[in-house]
Amino acid sequence: MSAHDLTALPTPRPVPVFRGRIGRDARSGHYAVPRRYRLHLSLACPHCLRTAVVHSLLGLEADCPVTLLPAVPDGPGGEHCELRPLYEASAHHYPGAAVAPVLSDDWSGRIVSTHAPDIMRDLARHFGTGAVALYPPGAEAEIEGVRRLCELGVDAAAQRAGRVDADAEERAAALGSLLRTLGALEGRLAEGEYLLGGQLTAADVELWVSLVQLDTVHRWHLDAAAVHRIADHPRLWAYARALAAHPAFGGLLDLDGIARRHHAHCRGLEAAGAAVRIVDWCGHLPEPARTVVDTRR
Numbered sequence: 001m002s003a004h005d006l007t008a009l010p011t012p013r014p015v016p017v018f019r020g021r022i023g024r025d026a027r028s029g030h031y032a033v034p035r036r037y038r039l040h041l042s043l044a045c046p047h048c049l050r051t052a053v054v055h056s057l058l059g060l061e062a063d064c065p066v067t068l069l070p071a072v073p074d075g076p077g078g079e080h081c082e083l084r085p086l087y088e089a090s091a092h093h094y095p096g097a098a099v100a101p102v103l104s105d106d107w108s109g110r111i112v113s114t115h116a117p118d119i120m121r122d123l124a125r126h127f128g129t130g131a132v133a134l135y136p137p138g139a140e141a142e143i144e145g146v147r148r149l150c151e152l153g154v155d156a157a158a159q160r161a162g163r164v165d166a167d168a169e170e171r172a173a174a175l176g177s178l179l180r181t182l183g184a185l186e187g188r189l190a191e192g193e194y195l196l197g198g199q200l201t202a203a204d205v206e207l208w209v210s211l212v213q214l215d216t217v218h219r220w221h222l223d224a225a226a227v228h229r230i231a232d233h234p235r236l237w238a239y240a241r242a243l244a245a246h247p248a249f250g251g252l253l254d255l256d257g258i259a260r261r262h263h264a265h266c267r268g269l270e271a272a273g274a275a276v277r278i279v280d281w282c283g284h285l286p287e288p289a290r291t292v293v294d295t296r297r
Contacts, residue, residue, distance in 0.1 A: 017091065017094075017096065017114070018090060018091075018102075018111045018112070018113055018114045018115070019113050019114070019115045019118060020111075020112040020113050021112075021113070021118060021122055022037070022112065022122040022123075022125075022126050023126075024126065030105065030112055032126035032127060034062070034063040034064075034127075035062070035063060035064070035065065035106070036105060036106060036107055037064050037103055037104065037105060037106065037112065038064065038065050038066070038067060038103070038104050038105075038106050039051065039052075039055060039064060039065070039066045039067070039101065039102070039103055039104075039119070040066075040067045040069060040080075040082075040083060040086070040100055040101065040102040040103075040104065041066055041067070041068060041069060041100055041101050042068070042069040042070065042071060042073070042080065042100045042101075042257075042261075043068065043071070043252055043253075043254040043257060044071035044072070044254050044257035044258045044260070044261040045100055045101070045261070046155075046209050046210070046212075046213050047100075047101055047116040048069075048100050048101045048116070049209050049212070049252060049253075050116055050120065050205050050206060050209045051101045051116050051119055051120055052066070052252050053205045053208075053209070053248055053249055053252060054120040054123060054124065054134060054202065054205055055123060056247070056248035056251070056252060057132050057134060057200075057205075057248045058123060058124060058127060058128045058129070058132060058134070059129065059131070060123060060127050060128075063127050064123065064127060069082060069083070069100055071254060071256075071257030071258070071260050071261050072257075072260050072261050072264045072265075073099070073261075075097065075098065076097065077096070077097030077099075078097055078099050078265070079097035079098045079099060080098055080099065080100055081098070083098035083099070083100065083102060084098045086098070086102065086104055086109070086110070086111060087111065089109050089110055090110040090111040099114065100114075101114065101116050101119060102114055103119045103122075117144075117147060120134075120202060120205075121135060121140075121202075124202070132200070133199070133201070134200070134201050134202040134205070135201065135202055136199065136201060139196060139201060139203075142196060142203065143196070143201060143202050143203045143206070146195060146196075146203040146206050146207065147202075147203075147206045149181060149184075149185075150206045150207055150209075150210040151210075153177060153178065153180075153181030154178065154181055154182070154207075154210040154211075154213075154214060155210055155213060155214075155218075157174050157175075157177040157178035157181065158174075158178050158213075158214050158218035158222075159174075159218060160174035161174035161175040161178055161218075161221075161222060161226065162218055162220070162221025162222050162268060162271065163221070163268065164221070164268050164269050175222075175226055175229075178230070179229060179230070182230065182233050182236060183233070185207065185233075185236055186233040186234075186235050186236045189235040189236060189239055190235060193239075194239075195207055204243065205249075208239075208240060208243045208244075208249060211236070211237070211240040211279075212240070212253065212258075212281070213258075214230065214278075215240075215277070215278040215279050215281075216255065216258050216259065216262075216281070217258065217262050219273045219274060219276065219278065220262070220266075220268075220270055220271065220273070220274040221268045221269065221270070221271050221273075221274075222271055222273035223271050223272050223273050224271075224272040224273050224275070224276050226273055227273035227276040227278065228276065230278065231276070231278045237278060237279055240279055241279055241284045242284075244279070244281055244284040244285060245284050245285070245286055246286065247286045250281070250284060250285040250286050251285070251286050253281060253285060255281055255282065
């Protein structure tokens, strides 16, 4: 699983409308100032959960406050109605849905970015203290490759494998793609405690959230045999359990919210795999759970 192979994977997501970046100085427009920026996150959303884990690992509770949104969006198209004024202030008559995650600028009252990977990198680059190097020098291409691998080889493949409107051949091909990806990741974890060796990086955040989604969302639409084959990657799931015990990971895991979000919008049929739980997530969560919320508006 080389960096070249991973970064060659295409991405199915369109480029977000809001994709500003935080720079190092005043010339960038959005320069790094403590408490200037705010995150708006729903922890039941995988993109938001990744952002929240990075935020927590970096210890940015004071420097970049977080406003938590409900688990289930309350507007059309997955929109959070609470975010609509912010979107309208940032783009007059904005036609799309007001979705999370959002990094906003409290000084201007406008959105900086809605692209989680950029937000995560900018928080690490410009607000991280250096105690946790989530994007170590020379590793960014490989981290980006892992992100795309998780997006396509895990998330999208699992979704296709459980689609009720796909024929048996299509579902089998998607399951095969998913299993090959999990096998490659299983092999990578034989080389070290974390995905890129002995150091926790943003690649581990990407993979852990994909594994959470695989067990708490996608398995509901897979048959029991498929779930047993997915579970047959002992290093991968031991890794998922170990990270769940970390306050910055498991302390932000809203299992009830993930379930409510999924069942509120999913139109697929439940399959036998729904009864085959891979990880006892509750049994591995840290105590007490850590929070990222700041109620200041």
